[in-house]
Amino acid sequence: MKIKNMKYLFEPKTVAIIGASKEKGSIGNVILENYAKYKFKGKVFPINPKSKSIMGLKTYKSVLDVKEDIDLAVVVVPAKFVESVLTECYEKKVKAMVMITSGFDEIGNHVLADKIKKLINQNPEIPVVGPNCIGVMDVKTGSDTLFLPRDRIDRPKKGEVAFISQSGAVGSILLDWIAYKDFGISKFVSYGNACGCDESDLLEFFAKDHETKVIVSYLEGAVDGKKFFKTAKKVAKQKPIILIKGGMSEHGSKAVSSHTGSLSGNAEIYKAVVKQAGLVYAKTVQEMFDYARILAKEPPMKGKNVQIITDGGGFGVLATDALEDLNLNLAQMQKTHINKIKKSVPDYAVIKNPMDLVGDATDERYDVAIKHTLEDNNVDAILLIVLPQLPTLTPHIVDTITNHTKKKKKPIAVVFSGGHYAEKYRKILEKNGVTTFDYPSNAAKALKALYEFHN
Amino acid sequence: MKIKNMKYLFEPKTVAIIGASKEKGSIGNVILENYAKYKFKGKVFPINPKSKSIMGLKTYKSVLDVKEDIDLAVVVVPAKFVESVLTECYEKKVKAMVMITSGFDEIGNHVLADKIKKLINQNPEIPVVGPNCIGVMDVKTGSDTLFLPRDRIDRPKKGEVAFISQSGAVGSILLDWIAYKDFGISKFVSYGNACGCDESDLLEFFAKDHETKVIVSYLEGAVDGKKFFKTAKKVAKQKPIILIKGGMSEHGSKAVSSHTGSLSGNAEIYKAVVKQAGLVYAKTVQEMFDYARILAKEPPMKGKNVQIITDGGGFGVLATDALEDLNLNLAQMQKTHINKIKKSVPDYAVIKNPMDLVGDATDERYDVAIKHTLEDNNVDAILLIVLPQLPTLTPHIVDTITNHTKKKKKPIAVVFSGGHYAEKYRKILEKNGVTTFDYPSNAAKALKALYEFHN
Numbered sequence: 001m002k003i004k005n006m007k008y009l010f011e012p013k014t015v016a017i018i019g020a021s022k023e024k025g026s027i028g029n030v031i032l033e034n035y036a037k038y039k040f041k042g043k044v045f046p047i048n049p050k051s052k053s054i055m056g057l058k059t060y061k062s063v064l065d066v067k068e069d070i071d072l073a074v075v076v077v078p079a080k081f082v083e084s085v086l087t088e089c090y091e092k093k094v095k096a097m098v099m100i101t102s103g104f105d106e107i108g109n110h111v112l113a114d115k116i117k118k119l120i121n122q123n124p125e126i127p128v129v130g131p132n133c134i135g136v137m138d139v140k141t142g143s144d145t146l147f148l149p150r151d152r153i154d155r156p157k158k159g160e161v162a163f164i165s166q167s168g169a170v171g172s173i174l175l176d177w178i179a180y181k182d183f184g185i186s187k188f189v190s191y192g193n194a195c196g197c198d199e200s201d202l203l204e205f206f207a208k209d210h211e212t213k214v215i216v217s218y219l220e221g222a223v224d225g226k227k228f229f230k231t232a233k234k235v236a237k238q239k240p241i242i243l244i245k246g247g248m249s250e251h252g253s254k255a256v257s258s259h260t261g262s263l264s265g266n267a268e269i270y271k272a273v274v275k276q277a278g279l280v281y282a283k284t285v286q287e288m289f290d291y292a293r294i295l296a297k298e299p300p301m302k303g304k305n306v307q308i309i310t311d312g313g314g315f316g317v318l319a320t321d322a323l324e325d326l327n328l329n330l331a332q333m334q335k336t337h338i339n340k341i342k343k344s345v346p347d348y349a350v351i352k353n354p355m356d357l358v359g360d361a362t363d364e365r366y367d368v369a370i371k372h373t374l375e376d377n378n379v380d381a382i383l384l385i386v387l388p389q390l391p392t393l394t395p396h397i398v399d400t401i402t403n404h405t406k407k408k409k410k411p412i413a414v415v416f417s418g419g420h421y422a423e424k425y426r427k428i429l430e431k432n433g434v435t436t437f438d439y440p441s442n443a444a445k446a447l448k449a450l451y452e453f454h455n
Numbered sequence: 456m457k458i459k460n461m462k463y464l465f466e467p468k469t470v471a472i473i474g475a476s477k478e479k480g481s482i483g484n485v486i487l488e489n490y491a492k493y494k495f496k497g498k499v500f501p502i503n504p505k506s507k508s509i510m511g512l513k514t515y516k517s518v519l520d521v522k523e524d525i526d527l528a529v530v531v532v533p534a535k536f537v538e539s540v541l542t543e544c545y546e547k548k549v550k551a552m553v554m555i556t557s558g559f560d561e562i563g564n565h566v567l568a569d570k571i572k573k574l575i576n577q578n579p580e581i582p583v584v585g586p587n588c589i590g591v592m593d594v595k596t597g598s599d600t601l602f603l604p605r606d607r608i609d610r611p612k613k614g615e616v617a618f619i620s621q622s623g624a625v626g627s628i629l630l631d632w633i634a635y636k637d638f639g640i641s642k643f644v645s646y647g648n649a650c651g652c653d654e655s656d657l658l659e660f661f662a663k664d665h666e667t668k669v670i671v672s673y674l675e676g677a678v679d680g681k682k683f684f685k686t687a688k689k690v691a692k693q694k695p696i697i698l699i700k701g702g703m704s705e706h707g708s709k710a711v712s713s714h715t716g717s718l719s720g721n722a723e724i725y726k727a728v729v730k731q732a733g734l735v736y737a738k739t740v741q742e743m744f745d746y747a748r749i750l751a752k753e754p755p756m757k758g759k760n761v762q763i764i765t766d767g768g769g770f771g772v773l774a775t776d777a778l779e780d781l782n783l784n785l786a787q788m789q790k791t792h793i794n795k796i797k798k799s800v801p802d803y804a805v806i807k808n809p810m811d812l813v814g815d816a817t818d819e820r821y822d823v824a825i826k827h828t829l830e831d832n833n834v835d836a837i838l839l840i841v842l843p844q845l846p847t848l849t850p851h852i853v854d855t856i857t858n859h860t861k862k863k864k865k866p867i868a869v870v871f872s873g874g875h876y877a878e879k880y881r882k883i884l885e886k887n888g889v890t891t892f893d894y895p896s897n898a899a900k901a902l903k904a905l906y907e908f909h910n
Contacts, residue, residue, distance in 0.1 A: 154874045154875060154876075165769075168814075169769055169845070172844065173767065173844060176876070177874050252772050252779060284773075284896040285895075314622030315628070317702050320704060320710045324704035348562065352710075391480065418631040421607040421608070438741075441738070441739040
């Protein structure tokens with residue numbers, strides 16, 4: 001089944017909320033509010049046979065009563081009504097559907113699930129996300145079916161990472177965390193029971209999405225393993241796919257079948273798939289975030305040679321240990337560049353690898369060090385550690401760093417460690433497109449993922 | 456050399472700041488301010504031959520001019536004056552010294568360094584921290600020689616972890632981060648060149664400190680390897696010592712000699728020391744924080760059997776994978792307790808391991824689940840995952856959790872993941888003494904460290 005027109009899930013101009021509700025906090029109320037009261041600029045049509053208007057919007061008994069074309073139908077009616085709603089949507093020729101409703105295979109209601117699947121299969125040109133999911137979010141247009149309370153779940157800003165989650169809860173918590181850290185995403189999909197569109201269809205779509213540079217997939221068990229392998233292998237040649245796989249252990253695999261009801265598959269098989277398809281495997285949520293950001297923002301890393309620059313010797317030592325542990329090399333810079341740096345910094349600075357600009361480092365000292373390091377052909381990437389708390393650094397260090405990273409000559413992973421003060425400037429760096437990390441070990445791991453993807 | 460009376464470093468009643476300065480932002484100014492304007496309740500004597508008063512305090516030409524006894528002398532004069540200052544301090548019979556001043560062995564000034572060492576060795580009963588360090592901090596009394604700007608470095612609240620750092624920068628950045636996360640410490644020492652007191656002396660002191668339950672040591676190279684091994688082995692029988700060791704790799708070891716000038720020693724030797732002395736080894740800064748908190752706050756973990764409780768199936772799966780990866784067991788609860796829980800929760804909750812209370816879990820559902828799980832003899836610890844963003848949970852979930860954890864029946868590692876909303880309640884949990892984590896993998900690793908320490 002080849003799904004077309006998936007873009008209407010994310011960029012609809014007209015949206016029908018089927019099961020829109022007046023009841024504050026209910027799913028049908030929250031989703032209507034998402035489209036009617038926030039960023040979304042298109043037209044919204046609440047569908048509810050019992051109301052005349054909700055949130056000041058005229059309410060319709062059925063999508064068939066709406067005169068305009070419908071790009072996206074969001075279905076939140078109880079499971080028993082879904083079959084007739086689907087039939088009406090197909091009659092209306094809606095261009096895409098998100099089916100939030102639960103109560104199908106996941107609770108053993110296979111008869112009803114099969115009826116739904118049959119209908120969906122008969123209309124392969126219409127993408128259906130769900131059922132039993134939290135649906136989609138598009139940062140640019142504000143198409144957003146997330147029904148968790150807005151005061152509890154923040155929405156991320158625009159970025160270049162598309163995020164596909166088999167689990168709605170994992171997906172939404174991670175969105176919340178992404179927003180909190182001021183990272184960005186392009187699009188998000190929680191696809192639940194995957195009756196009409198699975199992880200492979202979404203990979204295929206995001207491969208062509210110009211707003212997406214990196215795809216992240218939280219997967220418990222692929223709906224169709226062979227299709228997933230084939231698609232992932234193809235897409236990974238175009239864009240990095242980061243896989244975080246639940247159920248890699250024996251007991252984790254059993255837990256998956258209690259959770260999403262999918263077969264998580266043997267860990268060895270997935271490890272082989274990762275390797276043969278060229279995926280980037282993230283073992284933890286933290287790794288997933290770090291890999292996604294560095295792959296989306298940094299230019300290719302051509303070799304293994306990393307130069308560490310720091311103003312704290314101890315952090316330089318920890319970074320060295322982390323790089324060596326990951327089998328990355330400490331770059332050996334050329335004498336000409338070393339000498340150029342030495343000319344501009346005090347004698348007591350250590351211009352080796354790690355390069356220690358020491359505790360009284362200034363913005364200018366960093367500027368010189370980064371400039372000449374980037375020019376050195378023996379250096380493939382910089383692991384840049386800045387302790388902004390040290391009193392000789394000013395807030396302008398943010399501009400100094402940004403000026404170098406924005407040219408994207410070589411990957412630069414920036415460790416900006418510490419509390420309130422560091423966090424404030426780390427967030428500005430993130431806004432400026434710089435890839436930041438909390439600790440040297442995280443930056444080293446991310447550089448390793450970047451190197452492996454490009455080599 | 457046996458050092459006595461180290462308590463005056465942390466709990467002085469009278470402090471002389473030798474080299475106190477009027478110049479805003481200078482080291483002698485910031486340290487005087489620490490004692491004169493913040494938490495410290497004792498008497499402060501600025502020593503500066505050129506001033507009559509600083510910050511409204513009468514200033515003395517020498518410690519010898521002060522009539523009162525001096526518990527702690529903080530030395531910030533230039534290196535060339537240190538010898539005479541030391542002589543005066545010994546004549547004055549000050550009870551402890553922190554020597555911030557740099558410019559000795561670390562810049563090759565061995566002649567001067569040797570003179571200082573000789574003087575210190577002649578007075579073994581007086582503890583001297585430093586030189587070339589940022590010194591000490593005691594949360595309870597406010598004895599605090601940290602000279603980094605307060606608007607850039609936050610101070611942590613009171614906790615039960617003592618923190619010994621060979622690197623001043625690493626130490627202060629981590630203090631800042633600890634404060635930011637609302638974690639606490641008891642005491643902090645950066646001991647620099649360790650001319651008068653090294654990591655082993657400090658271990659010995661903290662072993663007996665009633666306010667310290669766990670000792671963390673950031674070490675690049677022990678001043679005296681044999682002494683360190685012997686002391687660590689003895690102390691680790693009384694309290695957990697968490698070691699984070701810079702220079703574990705070949706190049707990291709070389710970087711250490713550029714940094715602190717110490718011999719970092721062979722990684723294999725340190726690994727053997729960790730094992731034979733019963734230390735807890737933290738590979739990353741994140742691990743160090745997580746291990747310190749769980750060891751300080753949770754009761755002993757008697758066996759390997761962990762019960763996962765969650766309201767998000769996906770996070771339960773990831774936790775299962777993490778536990779199995781670390782060779783911890785999934786507990787198999789007794790039928791009686793399983794049935795008690797089943798009676799109080801809806802049919803669709805999955806009362807296995809992981810126990811999935813599902814997305815509409817209430818505070819009460821968690822209460823029942825935790826209660827009966829704690830009563831089960833097959834369970835040695837709980838990995839408790841709460842997604843507080845889900846709308847059926849109220850802020851009272853914090854009290855529900857706290858009520859169970861405060862009894863300290865069994866270790867409970869709480870994963871409270873997400874953005875602003877989660878962070879707000881996570882911080883309240885931390886204030887309540889609960890051990891919280893950002894992700895399942897961090898909680899699993901910390902439980903493993905707890906298990907290994909107690910078995």
